[in-house]
Amino acid sequence: MSEKASSSTGRIAKSAGAVSGAVMCSRVLGLAREQVFAGMFGAGYAYDAFVVAFRIPNLLRDLFGEGALSAAFVTVFSDHDTNKGEEATWQLASNVLSFITVLLSLITLVGILLAEPIARLLAPDFAQVAGKTELTALMTQIMFPFLILVALAAVVMGMLNTKGKFFVPAMASSFFNLGSIIGGVSLAWLLPKFGQPAIVGMAWGTLLGGLLQLLVQLPALRKTGFRFRPRLNLRDPGLRRILWLMLPATVGLSATQINVFVNTNFAASCQEGSVSWLNYAFRLVQLPIGVFGVAFSIAAMPVLARHAAQKDMAGLRQxxxxxxxxxxxLTIPAAVGLMLLAGPIIRLIFEHGAFTAEDTARTAEALICYSCGLFAYSAVKIMVPVFYALNDTKYPVISSFLAVAVNVLFITLTIDRLSFRAIALSTSCSMVLNFLFLGFVLNRKLAGFALKQLAIGTLKIIAASAVMALGIIGLKMLLSSLLQGRLPMQLVGVALLIGSASLLYAAALHFLKLPEFDEITGKIKQRFRK
Incomplete structure (x- = not known):
């Protein structure tokens, strides 16, 4: 590895470390939020309605949150920051913030007016249960403005990341979860006194959390020198370039949302609780996706964009x-661990209050199926920004539609036999296909990207993960009494399993000498020394 490439790798590892710590905090709070839902509402009527209601504004969140807007904005913002000076950069930022606010306010208004028809379209089988569609529509209306808040938060995050500030924006989602938990639980306790369902309080809590996610980043943004000046110039070349980059991704997003629509529709048609089981399982698999995939994506995006702006293709490849x-x-051993420890982890986190042993078993089955595609899901988070940096977004679009076709075909063929499990397994298969297709295209576009390094590294990771898996299986048998005991005993058992597995994997990978893993552990050691 060249000295320059090593410097870029180290910078990304350092930034990803800061982001990972913040994202870990957010994801843990997210799990606490799900524990609140599980304890108060279990899996069924109320939580099914909440999941579908939140999914409706969330269909647009991927576009205006961590998806197309974020990647397109960072690409253009980095180019302005590198080549056009501070004044032009801040003008672009003000213009984008104004444009996004106006556009999403109009979309939100339409969404609120059409909430019930949208809910009926997304989950038609809810109509078979009295009041379920109406409850879903009410919570959709409450949560739709969340879209505006999360989009503005994503633009602010992109500005801070480009200026080398990673920790504060990554911590912002922790405040979303705090607002959701504290505000949601308080209102869930209060609203039934006024004749409203308790779950509606959690919808208002989600909106409060979105507001906090935006506000907590503003002091850090002010320190960078940015001052918002309202301006809306639709002819601004920078804004037009962002929209042009977003256009193919918007088309690609429509494919992703078709997948979401198909999955939700199929899940709603399975036994009651299926929507909840799938959502609880996906929340768990989002922990490593966020801590590893999203963290590295956020850290790598400005570096990739800078290499592209400087026409440094060798640096971009490396x-x-x-x-x-x-x-x-990080994601391959995480997937192996989740598959082997799905039951004990879900029992520890969720099996309290209204969440039953049956819910634990069904959620564990969904988690195992989702974990199969964890490595691919996280890898795609790294791949897509490369296409943005190269100003070529048509291939992620093509890949998205291929994934839709595979998803629909797989679920149709297996839903009768696998029930809700077909949806989770299909999601993994679709993401693996997405990864393989994008990898093939990037290998050609970049004239090769160190395939030998990638293959050797992956084989070492698989070997170390196999050693870890054997250790988990043996230790799980020894600790079976702890894992079936009361909550404190379960906590000790799961902590021992995860801790031992992590140490065993790290030792195996250190013995196999993986340079990239040494970069990560080196940055961790530096942080602890400080």
């Missing part, structure tokens, strides 16, 4: 390859 190996080194 940065991408190293980032991919680092992501694999």
């Amino acid at each position: 940065t991408f390859s190293s980032s991919l190996v680092m992501v694999f080194s």
Whole structure:
């Protein structure tokens, strides 16, 4: 690895470390939020309605949150920051913030007016249960403005990331979860006194959390020198370039949302609780996706964009390859661990109050199926920004539609036999296909990207993960009495399993000498020394 490439890798590992810590905090709070839902509402009528209601504004969140807007904005903002000076950069930022606010306010208004027809379209089988569609529509109306808040938060995050500030924006989602938990639980306790369902309080809590996610970033943004000046110039070349970059991704997003629509529709038609089981399981798998995939994506995006702006293709190739190996080194063992420990983890986190042993078993089955595609899901988070950096977004669009076709076909063929499990397994298969297709295209576009380094690194990671898996299986048998005991005993058992597995994997990978993993552990050691 060249000295320059090593510098980029180290910078990404350092930034990803800061982001990972913040995202870990957010995801843990997210799990606490799900524990609140599980304890108060279990899996069924109320939580099914909440999941579908939140999914409706969330269909647009991927576009205006962590998806197309974020990647397109960082690409253009980095180019302005590198080549056009501070004044032009801040003018672009003000213009984008104004445009997004106006556009999403109009979309939100339409969404609120059409909430009930949208709810009926997304989950038609809810109509078979009295009041379920109406409850879903009410919570959709409450949560739709969340879209505006999360989009503005994503633009602010992109500005801070480009200026080298990663920790504060990554911590912002922790405040979303805090607002959701504290505000939601308080209102869930209060609203039934006024004749409203308790779950509606959690919808208002979600909106409060979105507001906090935006506000907590503003002091850090002010310190960078940015001052918002309202301006709306639709002819601004920078804004037009962002929209042009977003256009193919918007088309691609429509494919993703078709997948979401298909999955939700199928899940709603399965036994009651299926929507909830799938959502609880996906929340768990989002922990490693966020801590590893999203963290490395956020850290790598400005570096990739800067390499592209400087026409440094060799640096871009090396940065991408190293980032991919680092992501694999963390997500492959995470997937293995989730598959082997699905039951004990879900029992520990969720099996309290209204959440039953049956819910634990069904959620564990969904989690195992989702975990199969964890490595691919996280890798795609790294791949898509490369296409943005290269100003070529048509291939992610093509890949998205291929994934839709595979998803619909797989679910149709297996839903009768696998029930809700077909949806989780299909999601994994679709994401693996997405990863393989994008990898093939990038290999050609970048004239090769250190395939030998990638293959050797992946084989070492698989070997170390196999050693870890054997250790988990043996230790799980020894600790079976703890894992079936009361909550404190379960906590000790799961902590021992995860801690031992992590140490065993780290030792195996250190013995196999993976440079990218040494970069990660080196940055961790530096942080602890400080």
